[in-house]
Ligand SMILES: Nc1ncnc2c1ncn2[C@@H]1O[C@H](COP(=O)(O)OP(=O)(O)OP(=O)(O)O)[C@@H](O)[C@H]1O
């Protein structure tokens with residue numbers, strides 16, 4: 001059954017500072033949404049809030065998955081319910097191999113006694129790694145430990161393809177990828193496309209969307225979704241930047257990012 005993730009008037013604070021100031025967004029199975037926006041506008045905060053990162057305090061609003069209150073769920077239960085996050089900066093976990101992590105994550109979503117067989121798991125893992133052109137040795141390495149930036153991103157897509165979530169949030173999955181890897185990662189995401197799968201792709205660049213055509217494009221600024229449209233919106237952003245949206249909406253200049 002296709003799932004629907006609904007975010008309504010979401011307000012989120014970090015250490016007493018309001019970062020999200022009323023986000024509204026709905027993602028249904030079968031849809032791919034791109035979320036764009038200047039640095040520091042709250043895109044990763046939104047992703048972390050959906051997944052239940054303890055640092056992010058939800059002060060008002062709601063997140064539901066098929067009508068179920070996500071905010072009431074523990075982090076593990078959110079994953080079990082079918083939510084998946086590929087983080088902007090994936091964590092390294094020493095002592096847990098990639099393969100063990102994947103098998104546990106798959107089984108966590110299954111009932112007791114219905115765990116994936118080792119044979120089936122290995123076969124699927126081999127298939128997906130081949131599709132993503134990954135070295136099979138990576139399955140036996142500790143999760144993300146010593147992986148290059150691009151290898152981590154590719155590994156997030158391996159997790160996505162193995163776990164088969166209902167709704168995935170991919171935070172800058174294209175950052176640090178070389179030109180060939182960008183195509184491979186896009187192939188993996190496109191392979192996931194089905195009426196049962198909904199996806200939010202957070203990205204800065206149109207180039208990823210050349211390979212994965214989004215159904216909708218949203219722009220976040222100052223903690224809100226300020227504009228939504230089709231793929232043409234991402235093309236206009238690539239060509240013109242964000243100033244025209246700020247002018248259109250009468251938004252004062254963003255707090256400038258720390259980066260030079
Ligand atoms: N743990 C934290 N402690 C303090 N401030 C934080 C924390 N996490 C996020 N922030 C602040 O919240 C704001 C939004 O950050 P966020 O990471 O959501 O931005 P973003 O839109 O994902 O930006 P980018 O495009 O650079 O990834 C920033 O000003 C950031 O400094």
Ligand SMILES: [Mg+2]
Nearest residue numbers: 043044045088
């Ligand atoms: Mg971010």
